[in-house]
């Protein structure tokens with residue numbers, strides 16, 4: 382079933398933009414965390430945790446947010462705004478792996494490795510080091526303008542000397558890792574990742590002006606677009622541009638992509654610490670997207686920005702299915718999306734309106750493909766060929782699978798759900814994942830492309 386669905390999805394052409402970066406990954410152990418805490422002192426760390434810095438301007442901000450993420454086991458990302466901290470990070474950590482990062486980069490490599498018909502990836506900064514992180518496959522293209530025409534080249538042939546390289550630091554943590562914060566003993570409850578996202582002036586999230594007029598042509602070529610990276614927009618830049626400017630451009634990009642053909646657009650949401658920017662991204666872009674995907678921490682943040690602080694707090698603290706369903710309904714309606722997909726450690730959920738062309742059974746199959754792909758990636762570190770879906774199929778559903786289903790049925794009885802299609806499946810959870818960063822992107826890619834494939838089969842695309 383899952384295999385056949387992947388087969389169908391592979392017939393699609395997909396455009397993805399905007400963010401790519403180098404992920405420098407550190408696998409954390411208890412001793413490393415302990416050393417960091419001891420360096421600053423438990424009291425100082427605890428105090429800074431209470432301040433809850435939204436940006437990393439000095440090392441203690443990092444340590445405090447890291448310890449907070451470890452304590453809750455939640456996937457978090459915090460922007461690094463002080464370029465001088467590179468030296469501090471590099472003197473404190475040895476990076477175990479360097480790999481493609483950023484939603485657009487990860488998704489492009491995944492789709493290309495799965496042998497999709499055509500994958501067009503655009504990122505506004507493409508240095509040689511970044512370009513070489515793309516897989517060398519004949520179905521992968523980067524759009525360039527030459528002689529007034531759109532030319533599709535492999536990213537390896539399209540890099541630009543002098544483009545900036547963005548390096549994010551990824552701290553992978555594992556459930557069970559233990560350390561002490563003063564008298565308090567902390568045991569990490571879930572495996573996940575903490576991202577230190579580089580946010581510097583030189584990195585802008587936009588389509589370069591010369592290429593913009595070709596977006597309708599790109600839109601016409603593909604069946605769908607997966608867009609992400611808006612979290613990388615700064616509120617203000619020293620040249621006078623601001624988030625409003627870049628969001629206006631981002632809106633126009635989506636409209637240009639849709640001009641010749643009503644292609645479906647998926648927006649992969651990622652953590653935005655600044656409430657002001659988060660709100661802007663939600664209000665400007667969600668209404669233009671057909672599909673949105675995010676994780677459990679992100680739905681809480683989104684609801685909080687929309688003014689549902691109590692519900693957000695409940696989701697963040699208890700991660701109860703009925704709260705997520707309620708939050709999902711609110712978001713789907715307020716933003717009038719076709720489909721909202723939420724991935725959490727134990728389950729993945731789809732919410733659509735009742736008139737969605739796909740049946741609940743079909744939506745379930747789409748999520749099955751999504752979690753199976755994530756399980757393959759978690760087991761292998763990377764998916765390099767379509768038949769590696771088999772690895773994911775061998776990964777069992779998590780031990781709370783039955784409980785998840787039960788709580789979901791209960792939630793459906795309690796909340797008004799007649800006007801919606803609601804589907805939830807337990808995740809296939811790999812016990813010792815090679816890494817977890819990018820698993821959400823993998824889930825959203827599997828979900829959205831299989832959703833499109835089924836729509837197409839019904840003549841709805």
Ligand SMILES: Nc1ncnc2c1ncn2[C@@H]1O[C@H](COP(=O)(O)OP(=O)(O)O)[C@@H](O)[C@H]1O
Nearest residue numbers: 456676724725726759811814818819820821822
């Ligand atoms: N060990 C694992 N095995 C399989 N799937 C996992 C594992 N750990 C996490 N996942 C899935 O990956 C998702 C992570 O998504 P997200 O937080 O968006 O990560 P990212 O943004 O780094 O891609 C989780 O919600 C869960 O469904």
Ligand SMILES: O=P(O)(O)OC[C@H]1O[C@](O)(CO)[C@@H](O)[C@@H]1O
Nearest residue numbers: 400482483484549578612613819
């Ligand atoms: O917000 P940024 O800096 O674009 O980074 C996004 C981060 O999310 C990921 O794409 C995973 O979803 C990482 O690979 C990357 O470091």
Ligand SMILES: [Mg+2]
Nearest residue numbers: 651676821822
């Ligand atoms: Mg994510």
